[in-house]
Amino acid sequence: MSQELTRIGEALQRVAADLKKGDFVAAARAVRNGANALSGIPMTGEAYGEIEGLLVNACDRMQSTPALVDIFPDGILYVPGQEQNLAMLMGRLLQSVGQRDNDNGRQEKRSSTRDEFLARARTALQAGKESDAHNEIAVLGELYPQDGELHLETGMLFLDFGLTADAVAHLHKAAALLPDAAGVLNTLGVILRRMRQFEESERYFLRAVQATGGDPHLFFNLGRLYLDTGQWRKAAECAEKALALDPAFDAADKMRAFAERRLSLP
Numbered sequence: 692m693s694q695e696l697t698r699i700g701e702a703l704q705r706v707a708a709d710l711k712k713g714d715f716v717a718a719a720r721a722v723r724n725g726a727n728a729l730s731g732i733p734m735t736g737e738a739y740g741e742i743e744g745l746l747v748n749a750c751d752r753m754q755s756t757p758a759l760v761d762i763f764p765d766g767i768l769y770v771p772g773q774e775q776n777l778a779m780l781m782g783r784l785l786q787s788v789g790q791r792d793n794d795n796g797r798q799e800k801r802s803s804t805r806d807e808f809l810a811r812a813r814t815a816l817q818a819g820k821e822s823d824a825h826n827e828i829a830v831l832g833e834l835y836p837q838d839g840e841l842h843l844e845t846g847m848l849f850l851d852f853g854l855t856a857d858a859v860a861h862l863h864k865a866a867a868l869l870p871d872a873a874g875v876l877n878t879l880g881v882i883l884r885r886m887r888q889f890e891e892s893e894r895y896f897l898r899a900v901q902a903t904g905g906d907p908h909l910f911f912n913l914g915r916l917y918l919d920t921g922q923w924r925k926a927a928e929c930a931e932k933a934l935a936l937d938p939a940f941d942a943a944d945k946m947r948a949f950a951e952r953r954l955s956l957p
Contacts, residue, residue: 699728703745710756715788722749723781726774743771763787816852839868843875873902884916892916907937914946926950
């Protein structure tokens with residue numbers, strides 16, 4: 692067997708080890724080189740049979756590697772005699788792996804960029820430099836305008852420093868981009884209740900309840916809103932719903948008792 696075929700054979704023998712390491716690029720290249728060798732390199736029948744057998748084993752290994760199947764669900768099938776099809780299949784697999792790696796790299800870079808800007812904004816706020824913090828956040832907003840999690844993090848950052856108006860602005864954006872995120876909706880509901888923006892607060896609490904299908908703490912927070920607005924019957928109903936989900940919820944029990952006392956007054 693020539694040196695080139697020996698090298699190709701050794702690479703095919705390493706496919707199992709490459710797959711265990713998650714080196715799908717090396718495995719795909721080995722199979723592609725093997726397929727190209729069978730269709731383009733003159734060799735003895737013995738060498739042909741050896742390479743063909745290694746290809747069959749390598750493809751079986753690839754097809755039984757769940758992490759690779761997740762990336763390339765089309766199937767990895769080698770039919771002896773159809774080496775050109777196998778080579779093209781490996782080319783597509785390499786593209787899929789490359790796209791995954793690029794996506795992962797972009798996500799890592801994006802997370803790093805976001806963390807760096809938020810850290811600088813926090814440092815600026817700690818130093819009392821609100822303008823500098825807003826500049827950092829403005830750049831982030833231009834980079835990732837549709838990132839709901841980023842708006843949530845930014846809103847909570849401003850909230851930490853008592854900048855309620857800025858916090859609410861970003862939380863509104865987060866709620867729009869993450870319409871089923873109950874935590875965001877609840878946080879907005881609480882803040883708006885404290886700001887006495889009761890109608891808007893109620894809308895967010897109701898959305899949070901709908902998103903979760905019912906949560907005792909959400910019902911309690913909604914009940915607090917109704918206490919603030921003197922809607923005693925609704926407050927009592929919210930307390931009942933909270934207690935139905937968590938009978939040991941002492942604060943909800945007290946809320947129900949208070950609301951019922953107010954309802955009994957003339």
